[in-house]
Amino acid sequence: MLKQDSADVVVIGGGLGGCMASLAAAKMGLRVIMTEETDWLGGQLTSQAVPPDEHKWIEKYGCTGTFREFRNRVREYYRANYPLTKEARENEILNPGNGWVSRLAHEPKVALKVIEDMLAPYMNSGRIKVLYNFKAAEAKTEEDAVKSVTVTHNSGAQSIELIGQYFLDATECGDVLPIAGVEYVSGAESMNETGEPHALEKADPIDMQSFTYVFAVDYIEGGNFTIDKPEQYDFWRDYMPSFSHLPLFSWYATDADDTTKLKQFTLFPNDEGIPSLFTYRRILDTENLDSDLYEGDISLINWAQNDYSLGPIYGVPQEEIDKNLFSAKQQSLSLLYWLQTEAPRLDGGKGYPGLRLRKDVLDTEDGLAKYPYIRESRRIKAVYTITEKDVSKEIRGDQGICEYFDSVGVGSYHLDLHHTTVSKRSFYIPNYPYEIPLGALLPIRVKNLLPACKNIGTTQITNGCYRLHPTEWNIGESAGYLAAYALKNNITPHQVRQEEKHLQEYQNLLVKNGIQLHWPEDIDL
Structure with missing residues (x-):
């Protein structure tokens, strides 16, 4: 019963x-x-x-x-x-x-x-x-x-x-x-339904906003915390979204001030004035601490590069939902692997192996958030x-x-x-x-x-x-x-x-x- x-x-x-x-x-x-x-x-x-x-x-x-x-x-x-x-x-x-x-x-x-x-x-x-x-x-x-x-x-x-x-x-x-x-x-x-100038001419119930699997990292200078290569890494490294002339995994993303243009970013603060994505959602700044309790600053990675826009997670068959959830996780892990191994640095080098996936911050086995950001x-x-x-x-x-x-x-x-x-x-x-x-x-x-x-x-x-x-x-x-x-x-x-x-x-x-x-x-x- x-x-x-x-x-x-x-x-x-x-x-x-x-x-x-x-x-x-x-x-x-x-x-x-x-x-x-x-x-x-x-x-x-x-x-x-x-x-x-x-x-x-x-x-x-x-x-x-x-x-x-x-x-x-x-x-x-x-x-x-x-x-x-x-x-x-x-x-x-x-x-x-x-x-x-x-x-x-x-x-x-x-x-x-x-x-x-x-x-x-x-x-x-x-x-x-x-x-x-x-x-x-x-x-x-x-x-x-x-x-x-x-x-x-x-x-x-x-x-x-x-x-x-x-x-x-x-x-x-x-x-x-x-x-x-x-x-x-x-x-x-x-547009006929809502009268909104930015609405579509024809309604589409599965044309939904992207969602994101957030993950947490810190950075240890000189360390090497490179994760195993994700299953879908090759796909995501080469993926070229329709709204850009550059791969999704690059230091260019849509400019919020003009979404028809791209804006340059990089990982860390620099003398060239390029915005830092590590500090964007940094949740622990060791400069606030009067001790060495934390080995490095901690940041949550929720960027345009790990927004998943290839399909929805409701309103479609369960098989498609499961596929999109798995691929979204792979996208985020692939972004981390790209950052650790191939991301261009301002000094001309590639990769930041000192980025460490902090599974403990989000209390999960895979290091990703317990739930996607909807x-x-x-x-x-x-x-x-x-x-x-x-x-x-x-x-x-x-x-x-x-x-x-x-x-x-x-x-x-x-x-x-x-x-x-x-x-x-x-x-x-x-x-x-x-x-x-x-x-x-x-x-x-x-x-x-x-x-x-x-x-x-x-x-x-x-x-x-x-x-x-x-x-x-x-x-x-x-x-x-x-x-x-x-x-x-x-x-x-x-x-x-x-x-x-x-x-x-x-x-x-x-x-x-x-x-x-x-x-x-x-x-x-």
């Missing part, structure tokens, strides 16, 4: 959105069951190994109170536990890795510890129950409601039917949507769909920030679209700071399932900015409070938006709990 478990709210997915949805619901007194495909909570920051991508105002405003708490706790963790220099310890905006992609580039294990600490009172009391290494397998529905979601252990040895009043899909790929019959979109929409999810067909006209600075012109009457949060990031699987498009469109409309969290039909990750009502193009860490965090947190508010008031989330009294009370609840609904009027754009 199939084992069953129940809670007020069932959250499928333990990434940033899932953790914050669970925390919000638990704070409201509800019992929560959260599942996670790996043995690490935290998604993008931990199992996917991506330091926080943030906007330029992040130290002052533009995120939820709990995200700010997380950032403060990360810095305090280093101050409390690491032998920092006096200068680093006294730096209010300490950046542990001094990576230039983020103001808070830090180790995934530190993010994991901080997230676990934030959840600890609710997990230890039993308010939040976490099922590790489980993924969604099937769902039962009745009319416009989800009745249960069955999750299966990665080993295949156990399945559990989870019963709840609300279900939040916080998976990285929107995995609950198809099994629960929730209307959704995947891949690229057409940039694009299935997206609900929503009551309100956010399009390019809501966010693009060029389109909005002097209209400025798009404000919504039903805002449930804020964020900001360029409309950053990595090369897609079919059309190979890539965008980096300047944006205005944006708000998160409640309508984008409401499926057009289903009443008790909410998106809590990258699966809200965006288009493929606007997903490019709504997918980043602080925004996913905010989406999950607001979804958790929404489920709790609806339950406690015996109404549906759709009614919360439709009835002014409830919308005002729900938004007041968000503000009371540190969620910013609008950007300051005097923001320097």
